[in-house]
Structures are given as structure tokens and as C-alpha cells.
Amino acid sequence: MNKLQTLEDYFGHKTFRPLQEEVVDAILNKEDVLMILPTGGGKSLCYQLPTLLMKGVTVVVSPLLALMHDQVVALRANGISAAMLSSMQDLEESQKIEAQLQRGEIKLLYVAPERLTNAYFLNMLHGLNINFFVIDEAHCVSEWGHEFRENYRRLSLLKEQFATTPIAAFTATATNAVEEDIASNLGLNSPKRVRGSLFRENLTIHARHRIKDGREQLLEFLKNHQGESGIIYTLSRKSTESVAHFLQGKGIEAKAYHAGLPTPEKNATYADFVADRVQIVVATIAFGMGIDKSNIRFVVHMTLPKTLENFYQEIGRAGRDGLESETLLLFSAQDIVQQKMFIEDLPETPYKQHAFNKLDSMVRFANSENCRHQSIAAYFDDRIEACKEKCDNCTTTESEKVDITTASRMLLSTILRTEQKFGLHYVIDVLKGSKEQRVLQNGHDTLSVYGIGDEYNKAQWMTIGDKLLELGAVQIGEFKVYKLTPFGVEVIKGSHTIDLKKERLTVQKAKAKRKVTFFDDYNAEIYDRLRELRREIASEKGIPPYIVFSDKTLKDMSVKQPENKEAMLEVHGIGEVKFERYGEAFLGIFQNR
Structure with missing residues (x-):
């Protein structure tokens, strides 16, 4: 034969x-x-x-x-x-x-x-x-x-x-x-x-900033997939059960699946899903590899995956029969903080930095305004044309964008005038006319770009910086230092127009009080003040500083900037006992600004 x-x-x-x-x-x-x-x-x-x-x-x-x-x-x-x-x-x-x-x-x-x-x-x-x-x-x-x-x-x-x-x-x-x-x-x-080409022409990809817990966005998405099979991925075992229960309350057939469930229950859920007796499985990443179910019509991520490989493999479970299918990624800045905290707990090996780099790529993808399919292909060293109509970015209209060319030139000029020796937070401090000691000591308050960036808050400037990174106008060097690329120099000279989705600036503006969203992009100035207070308390009590609070706790505190006990208890590593011992002293830093 x-x-x-x-x-x-x-x-x-x-x-x-x-x-x-x-x-x-x-x-x-x-x-x-x-x-x-x-x-x-x-x-x-x-x-x-x-x-x-x-x-x-x-x-x-x-x-x-x-x-x-x-x-x-x-x-x-x-x-x-x-x-x-x-x-x-x-x-x-x-x-x-x-x-x-x-x-x-x-x-x-x-x-x-x-x-x-x-x-x-x-x-x-x-x-x-x-x-x-x-x-x-x-x-x-x-x-x-x-x-x-x-x-x-x-x-x-x-x-x-x-x-x-x-x-x-x-x-x-x-x-x-x-x-x-x-x-x-x-x-x-x-x-x-x-x-083979990584372009899945029957797959439409959407990514959106999550509003609150994302459940209303999920319901809106599911209106277009009534009676169809789909997988919803969440980060924790608890959230799989919570989301499944929520959907059941809305009359949608859904079951939770995670590694902590009894094996008979997991097997029954798997069998029910494959046999179309259950419409939706809400799962951790423990579910999915090798599912040979061809009619999965949608995949939703309620939180940010840790790598683009994970994301691509998980959305790839939709539409294996070649028919039209849809995917939705919901994410927030808190997802990024949480994922980075997971990586922080890894041993100090080359893999740890590799994990950070992979997460950074996932974050840039989520925030990117380039063709989603093209971005995925580029990550896997493949080059394809923009999909034109199979992702949210390619179907965004011009009326939904805002011109940030002038702001981009300001930011790039500040990177250049500070001699390409600093991270994005510091560059933005110069743009915003910060009176922080580091800026003054470096004499950067005398630069022509000092204080010219009042049009946007710090979170919005961070978003503009992300956009320039996505476009390849800047690159990140050692110690998170931002450097211009040849394309960035062309932008400064006015050779290119840069635009941005309006929603990215709007979403960031609503969170303006929270100055930092990246765990390794913590607020260095506030962190220094917290460390100084920690040193004073440790000296007074005759204990090592890390016994008071760890560096990770202080960095998270500089991100969240709590102003009351409830907010302080949300900071990584702070429970009731630690708060009773040291919490009030640290709250003073944020309450007396």
C-alpha cells in the first residue's frame, strides 16, 4: 500500500x-x-x-x-x-x-x-x-x-x-x-x-485590560458563544471554582478543573467536556495539553499567562477543526506584580533571569498595538504579514487612537540628555520636574527637558515608554537602563508619527495614584525612604533589618503605597502580627506626604 x-x-x-x-x-x-x-x-x-x-x-x-x-x-x-x-x-x-x-x-x-x-x-x-x-x-x-x-x-x-x-x-x-x-x-x-507558519487564520485574538474581576467582560464575550465549547484559564485553584460557580449561577454549564481535585472528579469533568456534556471548563494550566477535542470554539484567559509559549499553546486548543474560533486575554498590572513575585521566589540561577525576560515579552504582547499574530510569530523568530482582521489591534479604527508623537520625542530626548544611563522611572522623574534628591544631585534639574512633561501623569508616561519599547525605538540594557535605537533617533528627528490606543492612556490615568505597576520597576525614591525607616527600627530593636520587613515587602509597599491598615495588609509579607509591630510607622510615610 x-x-x-x-x-x-x-x-x-x-x-x-x-x-x-x-x-x-x-x-x-x-x-x-x-x-x-x-x-x-x-x-x-x-x-x-x-x-x-x-x-x-x-x-x-x-x-x-x-x-x-x-x-x-x-x-x-x-x-x-x-x-x-x-x-x-x-x-x-x-x-x-x-x-x-x-x-x-x-x-x-x-x-x-x-x-x-x-x-x-x-x-x-x-x-x-x-x-x-x-x-x-x-x-x-x-x-x-x-x-x-x-x-x-x-x-x-x-x-x-x-x-x-x-x-x-x-x-x-x-x-x-x-x-x-x-x-x-x-x-x-x-x-x-x-x-510551519505560526499564523492560525481561523483564530481571532483579543486582549483587554481587565475591569475589576473581569466577570462582566467574560459574560459579554460569552454572549457570542452560547452553547459552544470553550476553556477559561485562571491563575489559581480557588478562582477556577469561583468562576465556575459564577457561570453556573448565570445558567451556563461550567465545571472547575485543577490539580487539587480528586482524580475521579477530574476524569469525569474531562470526559464530560470531550463528550460535549459540559460546555465550559474553568481550569488552571493543569488542563489542556494534548486535548484532542477539535470543536473548542473559544479560549479565555482571566489573568496574564507567564510566557508567550504558554499563551500560544493554550489558545491553540481552539479551532483545531479549522473553523472560526475566538480567544480573549484579560489582564491587569496586578497580574504582572504577582507573576514577578512567583519568579522572585526561584533560586538565583540563569533561568531566573530567563523567566523574567519571558514575562516581560508576555507583558509587551498584552499591551502591544501591533498585529497580535505578527507579534507571536516574531517572538518565535517567524515573520508574517499583519492579519488585517483576525485580532483586535488590526481592527482598531483611527478614531480610537491618539497621537503621541510629541510626547514620544520628549521622552526619547530625555533619555538622550540623561546620557542613556538610567531606567524609565528616573527619566520620567526628570520629565515631570521631580525634586527627588537623585535628580538634583545629578544636576538634571538644569536640563532643557526638566519639567516639560506635565501633560501626562507618571503612569501614562510609563505607557508611552512601553509603546516605544514595542516599536523598537528604545531597548533595555543592563540594570534596566533605557537606550535609544537608530529608529528612536529617527523619531526624535520627526521622521515618524507615533499613535496609541486611547484606552491605554485612559486605563492608566484611572490608576494614577498607584505610581508603579511593575515589581522590578518599584519606586526607587520611596523604597529608599522605607529602607531608611527599616534600618532605624532594626537598630533601635537590635535586630537585622530583614526581620522587620524583607526587601520584597518594601518594594511591594512602594508600588501599592498603602494609607491605612486594610491597604497595608494587602502588601506582600505583611500580616496582622507584623502590622501591629511595625505597620503604623511605615504608614506614616504615605499619610504625611
Whole structure:
């Protein structure tokens, strides 16, 4: 049987989708393969079809039991002999599958990466005729990817143990750096590299600043998706249950899903969703990888994901059948603070700074006014044309924008005149005519740009700075120092017009009293005053300063600027006991301004 006949008989298609045939041919030619193709692009067929035309068994390494189970069920339904070996099975069932493997009765064997470090299992594999290995979700191999798993990193042993057996690696998301890391770690031999376009033409992407808890915005969005299947992602287990309960109260069929639920309840929710008995699952990121449900019509994020890889993979679960689908991202400055606090708790390794950089990219994407699809593609080192009508930014009318060219030139000129040695907060202080000691000591109150920025408040200037960063007019150097790019110099000279969505300035203006929104962009001047007070209290009581409040607490305090006890208790690391001991003294800094 040839490949086209196999395609039609087993998979019901008369033609291959883009890039599929290229990969199938490479596998049939016994080449190593590395394929990067968006969710829904048809990666699975690329390795499921060629094994039917080859002698031997294909061993597929996959990260999730649920994903393996679904694929085995789907393959068997298509008349393809497939099995999985996992901790879900008892000894008798495992022995039965091993016997079938030894008799050559199974074409595809699915296993978790952990099993490949088991000496007994490896020994058994050496007794089989393996035509090729498949590494699914291959981005898990790379420590620079968004879902690094130590057991995936150990898959380098495959080339050591089975030197002549080809490997085909597949993922939906990989930057060039992650792609190189996958190829290197797996020891791929001059692999056939195939990278599909990241543009999902049936997916419309929206991103909006969250108003309050975002629930009214969610209901408005759901009006256009009555009776359709969708996933709503939230940050915490508690919020999944809260949002699901809220939707149930509105007559919408919704269930919560998170890692803390009993396994039978999770399995029942999953089964109900796949079978269309439940319309919506409200979930943490524990739900979703490998869901083989093609008719998911929408995905909503109630909070900011930590990386663009996570975001792209999660929205990719919508519209896998190629039909029109829609996604909505709701986010706020508080999401950014919370995510940065999570990263702060990580050990001091290069990965920690990498995590900060990934979050910064996600923040810029959320706030960006460029084509959403184009921004995602650029992040993954791909270049595409603007989508024109498949994202909120491309459908924004000119009447919804405001010209900020003059303000942009002011900000860029101030960066230049302060010799490109400072962060954005300091530059804005100069623009706003701040009397802070640092500004005066540096003599920057004598610059021509000092005090010319009264038209906007500090939060609005931060937004303008973000826009210039998105456009590539500035770049961030070491220690968060802002520097001009050649494009930024052109803006100063008046060669370009810069505009901004009105809502971005309006939203920021409403929060003007909260001067800082980024955890590492804390208010340095207030932070210094808080540290001085902490030092005085610690000295008086004969204890180390960190016992009073940690640096993280002082930074968060400089962001939130509490003026009463209730607000102070919202600051990271402050409970009733700490407030009773030290709270009033610190409140004085904000109450006496």
C-alpha cells in the first residue's frame, strides 16, 4: 500500500496538509526529523502514517497519560494497533502488551519519558524491531523552553543506546534557540527541519485590560458563544471554582478543573467536556495539553499567562477543526506584580533571569498595538504579514487612537540628555520636574527637558515608554537602563508619527495614584525612604533589618503605597502580627506626604 492510499484508508483524507508529506517522506527515508508546527496543524499523522508502511514498531514518548490514552483510543478506532505502557496498568496488562510487542502485533507504543530510564524497559526495547522513535512535545527537552522537564532532558540516551534508529521530534512552540537545544540534546543527526507558519487564520485574538474581576467582560464575550465549547484559564485553584460557580449561577454549564481535585472528579469533568456534556471548563494550566477535542470554539484567559509559549499553546486548543474560533486575554498590572513575585521566589540561577525576560515579552504582547499574530510569530523568530482582521489591534479604527508623537520625542530626548544611563522611572522623574534628591544631585534639574512633561501623569508616561519599547525605538540594557535605537533617533528627528490606543492612556490615568505597576520597576525614591525607616527600627530593636520587613515587602509597599491598615495588609509579607509591630510607622510615610 502506498502513502496516499494509506492516508485515505486509515485517516480519511485524500490529500496531505501543508508540510505533512515532506515529513512523512523524511521518516520513510530513515532521516532524523525536527518538526515545529502549530497545534491543529496535523503533527500526529506525520508519524502515525509512516509506521504503517514500515516494518517494526514506533515508540512514542509523550508527557501526559491522558494524551497517550486518547491517542491510543483514536488509533484503535481507525484500525491501527496501538498501546501504552504506564503506571495506570497492572502487571498482568503490562505483560500482555509486552508479549504483543514481541510478536510484532503493535505498530505504535506510547510511553512516558520516565519509563525510558528504566533498565528493564530499555532491555526489552533492545529485543524489539524499532523503526523510529518519536519525541512528542519536544520543547520539554529544552531548559530554555516553557515546560522544561528533567526526564525529557535524559532522552539523549536514545542515540547512545539505539545509535542507528532515527528520531522524529515534534513541537508546536519553539524559538530558534529552543530548536537548537532540542536538536543538540537529542543528538539528532543532520535532521530534516520543518517549520510551519505560526499564523492560525481561523483564530481571532483579543486582549483587554481587565475591569475589576473581569466577570462582566467574560459574560459579554460569552454572549457570542452560547452553547459552544470553550476553556477559561485562571491563575489559581480557588478562582477556577469561583468562576465556575459564577457561570453556573448565570445558567451556563461550567465545571472547575485543577490539580487539587480528586482524580475521579477530574476524569469525569474531562470526559464530560470531550463528550460535549459540559460546555465550559474553568481550569488552571493543569488542563489542556494534548486535548484532542477539535470543536473548542473559544479560549479565555482571566489573568496574564507567564510566557508567550504558554499563551500560544493554550489558545491553540481552539479551532483545531479549522473553523472560526475566538480567544480573549484579560489582564491587569496586578497580574504582572504577582507573576514577578512567583519568579522572585526561584533560586538565583540563569533561568531566573530567563523567566523574567519571558514575562516581560508576555507583558509587551498584552499591551502591544501591533498585529497580535505578527507579534507571536516574531517572538518565535517567524515573520508574517499583519492579519488585517483576525485580532483586535488590526481592527482598531483611527478614531480610537491618539497621537503621541510629541510626547514620544520628549521622552526619547530625555533619555538622550540623561546620557542613556538610567531606567524609565528616573527619566520620567526628570520629565515631570521631580525634586527627588537623585535628580538634583545629578544636576538634571538644569536640563532643557526638566519639567516639560506635565501633560501626562507618571503612569501614562510609563505607557508611552512601553509603546516605544514595542516599536523598537528604545531597548533595555543592563540594570534596566533605557537606550535609544537608530529608529528612536529617527523619531526624535520627526521622521515618524507615533499613535496609541486611547484606552491605554485612559486605563492608566484611572490608576494614577498607584505610581508603579511593575515589581522590578518599584519606586526607587520611596523604597529608599522605607529602607531608611527599616534600618532605624532594626537598630533601635537590635535586630537585622530583614526581620522587620524583607526587601520584597518594601518594594511591594512602594508600588501599592498603602494609607491605612486594610491597604497595608494587602502588601506582600505583611500580616496582622507584623502590622501591629511595625505597620503604623511605615504608614506614616504615605499619610504625611
